[in-house]
Amino acid sequence: MGEGFTYDDVSSYTLDDGDEKQLLELQNECNFMWTNKEGWPVGVIMSFVFHEDCFWLSVSSLRVRVKAVQRDPRVAISITSKGTPIKGSWALTYKGTCEVFDDSETIDWFLPALAKRLRVGDEQAQQEFVRLNDTPNRRVLKVRPIQRISFDGNKMAAATAAARSEGFPARS
Secondary structure, eight states: OOOOOSOOOOTTTTOOOOHHHHHHHHOOOEEEEETTSSSSSSEEEEEEEEEEEEEEEEEETTTTTHHHHOOEEEEEEEETTTTSSSOOOOOEEEEEEEEEEOOOOHHHHHHHHHHHHSSTOOHHHHHHHHHHHHHHHHEEEEEEEEEEEEEHHHHHHHHHHHHHHHOOOOOO
């Protein structure tokens, strides 16, 4: 069987480093994933701050994910360009390890940083966000990435257009 243009292998359509940095600056939501005690993967959408090459997230200790990542710190984070001004489709997935912080120094740094990302330009809303989240149950999750998988839909679209202009060599 001959090989023509297909989408079977998209591994060459990766994000460039500058594009990755831009996505991490523009996007403030991710899908945070962990494994529950039965071994099932679970994920929720969470807001994040990317700082010092790590992802930082806020959660109440009442959430089961806190105990789950203390039991097994292996997690994953997935981010897309949806909802950002980026043209096209970009995606990043990181697997990493998660650490839980409950110290006031970390919380006092993190909550204002997250508030600035989520309540851009509105100091009063930022202060209210910090006040409402600064509770005894507040925890901060730090995810240190150890592997990255990226996708640049613009590169795939360009390759598709090139194949189309060449007559889409078909599989035989």
